[in-house]
Amino acid sequence: MHTSFRSLTGAARPLALAALSIAVVGALVAPASADASAFQLKENSAKGLGRAFAGSATAGGDASVVVNNPAAMSELKGTYLQADVTAINFSAKFNGSAHDVLGRPISGGNGGDGGTTLPVPALFFATQVSDRVHVGAGFSVPFGFQTEYDKDWVGRYHGIKSKFQSLDATLSASFDVTDNFSLGASFIAQKTSAELTSAINFNAVGLGIQKGIGDKTAAGVAEIQAAMAAGQLSGTQGTAMIQSTVQQGQAAAAGVAAVTPPGSDGYARVKGDDWGYGWQLGGYWKLTPNDKLALNYRSKISHVLTGTGNFTTTPGYDLLLANPTLASSIPPFSHTTGSADFTTPAVASASYWHQAEKFGFGADVSWTKWDVFKNLTVNYGNAQPSTSEKYNWRNTIYASIGGDYYLNDKLTLRGGIAVDSSPTYVGTRGARVPDSTRKMASVGLGYRANERLELNVSYAHIFVNNAHVDNVSSTGDRLTGNFDDYGNLLSFSAMYKF
Numbered sequence: 001m002h003t004s005f006r007s008l009t010g011a012a013r014p015l016a017l018a019a020l021s022i023a024v025v026g027a028l029v030a031p032a033s034a035d036a037s038a039f040q041l042k043e044n045s046a047k048g049l050g051r052a053f054a055g056s057a058t059a060g061g062d063a064s065v066v067v068n069n070p071a072a073m074s075e076l077k078g079t080y081l082q083a084d085v086t087a088i089n090f091s092a093k094f095n096g097s098a099h100d101v102l103g104r105p106i107s108g109g110n111g112g113d114g115g116t117t118l119p120v121p122a123l124f125f126a127t128q129v130s131d132r133v134h135v136g137a138g139f140s141v142p143f144g145f146q147t148e149y150d151k152d153w154v155g156r157y158h159g160i161k162s163k164f165q166s167l168d169a170t171l172s173a174s175f176d177v178t179d180n181f182s183l184g185a186s187f188i189a190q191k192t193s194a195e196l197t198s199a200i201n202f203n204a205v206g207l208g209i210q211k212g213i214g215d216k217t218a219a220g221v222a223e224i225q226a227a228m229a230a231g232q233l234s235g236t237q238g239t240a241m242i243q244s245t246v247q248q249g250q251a252a253a254a255g256v257a258a259v260t261p262p263g264s265d266g267y268a269r270v271k272g273d274d275w276g277y278g279w280q281l282g283g284y285w286k287l288t289p290n291d292k293l294a295l296n297y298r299s300k301i302s303h304v305l306t307g308t309g310n311f312t313t314t315p316g317y318d319l320l321l322a323n324p325t326l327a328s329s330i331p332p333f334s335h336t337t338g339s340a341d342f343t344t345p346a347v348a349s350a351s352y353w354h355q356a357e358k359f360g361f362g363a364d365v366s367w368t369k370w371d372v373f374k375n376l377t378v379n380y381g382n383a384q385p386s387t388s389e390k391y392n393w394r395n396t397i398y399a400s401i402g403g404d405y406y407l408n409d410k411l412t413l414r415g416g417i418a419v420d421s422s423p424t425y426v427g428t429r430g431a432r433v434p435d436s437t438r439k440m441a442s443v444g445l446g447y448r449a450n451e452r453l454e455l456n457v458s459y460a461h462i463f464v465n466n467a468h469v470d471n472v473s474s475t476g477d478r479l480t481g482n483f484d485d486y487g488n489l490l491s492f493s494a495m496y497k498f
Helices: 002-027 046-050 071-077 202-229 235-259 315-322
Strands: 079-099 116-128 132-148 161-176 181-200 265-288 289-298 300-310 334-342 347-355 359-368 375-380 387-389 396-406 412-421 437-449 453-464 467-472 480-496
Touching: 002 453, 046 079, 046 334, 046 412, 046 437, 046 453, 071 132, 071 161, 071 181, 071 265, 071 396, 116 315, 181 202, 181 334, 202 235, 202 315, 265 334, 387 437, 396 437
Parallel strands: none
Antiparallel strands: 079 116, 079 480, 116 132, 132 161, 161 181, 181 265, 265 289, 265 300, 289 347, 300 334, 334 375, 347 359, 359 396, 375 387, 396 412, 412 437, 437 453, 453 480, 467 480
8 A cells, every 4th residue: 555655645735735725725814894895894983883984084073083084183173082892793694505526415504603793992092282283093903803603514614713803003193284174194003813713624635645546547557558569568467567556556545535534524723913014195175164075095004924723633644644655745734834925905985074053964985905815825834835725806895875963962863874895706705705795774872971071872784695605615625505694783982082
C-alpha cells in the first residue's frame, strides 16, 4: 500500500489543500447584518433608526454625525456626549438539502436558527472650540455580525459559526467656510477581527486521493502498453505487469476508502485580526433657512488579516498522516498561521432634511462599493501554496425616507422606511452570506427631559427577500435551498449637552 501511495500524492494534493483553504477563507466573510447589505451596519444612532436613517446627517441634534458626516457638527452648538446601544436580533433559517461530490445526500438537519441577538454600542463626543471650528471623537461598529448553525447540519462543510466585526475609533473636525457651508474631515482607525468554525469533509479528501490513485494507475498501464508496442516487453511480461499495477492501485484505493468513509468529519476553527486606517470627507449646506443637504465620502480601509487555524482530524485521516509517503504532501490539519488581504468598502452618502414648525422630513441615499470584494486569497505560514476564492460582489444602494412629528416641547414621534439592495446573487450567495434585498420599517420616540438631557428609543423590523442558495464548497459539497431571514432592532440613546 505504501508503494501505491507514493505515486498518487501529487494528484491528491489540490483537493486536500482546498479543504483547508475553505476554513481560512470563510473566516473572513460573515453573514448578513441586520439592516444594511452584506455585513455592513448603520446602527449607531437611536434617533436616526427611528426614521430609517433618513436625514442622518441633516436632521440636527444628533452627535452621531461625528462618524456619519463630520461637516454636520456645525449644527452642534456647545459640547455633547451621546451614548447609543442597539440590540440586533437577526434570524436566518435554511430549508433545503446538500449532496457530496458524488451526488450522495449529506446527512443532517437544516441547522436551526442561525441568527443571534447582539448589542451594537456607539459613543460620541463633540464640542465647539470656536465660532467656526468643531471637533469630535466617536466609537462605532460599521461592519459586523454573528451566526451559528447546528454542528451537524447539512451545510456544515460550508460553515457552522461565523463572527466578524470592525470597530472604528474616529477623530473628526469641521470648519464653517461660510454661514451656510461647512467642510469636515475624519481620521479612522479600524480594528477588524474574524472567527469561523466549520466541518471538514475528510471523505471528500479521501475521494481526491483515490482519484489520484486511479490517474497514476492509468498512467502506469499506458507506459507498460507503450513499452509492449515498442517491443521492449513481451506480451506475457507486459500483461503480468499491468495486472500487478492495477491490483496495487485497487488495493491502495480500497485502503484509503476504508479509513475515510462517508461522514468522516473533522473540525476547523480559525481566527484573525488587523488594524487598518482610513478617512472621510463631508460637506454640509444650509440651502434655505428650512432645508439642509449633506454629502459624505468614507474611504475603503485595507487590512491584512493574520491569525491562526486549529483543526481536529479523524482516526482514519491520522493513519494517512502516519504514512511517511503521504505526510509531506497532504495538509496536516494542525496548528498553523495564515494571512489574507481584506478590504472594508468605500461608502458615499447624501442626506437631505426639511424643517417645519411641527414636523421635519428627510431622505438619505448611500452607495457602498462592494465590488472591491472580488476574491479572497489566503497565504499560509507552513509553506503550503496560497489558495483563492472568487466572490465578485456588486455595489449596493440604500435609500430611505422618514420624518419627525413634534407632539410638544418634550415628545417627538418618528417613522421611516428604507430599501437596501444586496451585493450577492445566486452565483455568489452561500451559507455564510445568505443575503438578499431588504426593506425596513421603523418607528421611534424622543423625550427631552430638560434643556440638557435627551432620551431616544426606536424599533425597526427588517423584511428580507427569499435568499436562494446553490453553492458548492471547495470539497465538492453542494448546498441547495432557501434562507428565510428577518431582523428586529431595538435602540436606545442618551445625549447630554454641557
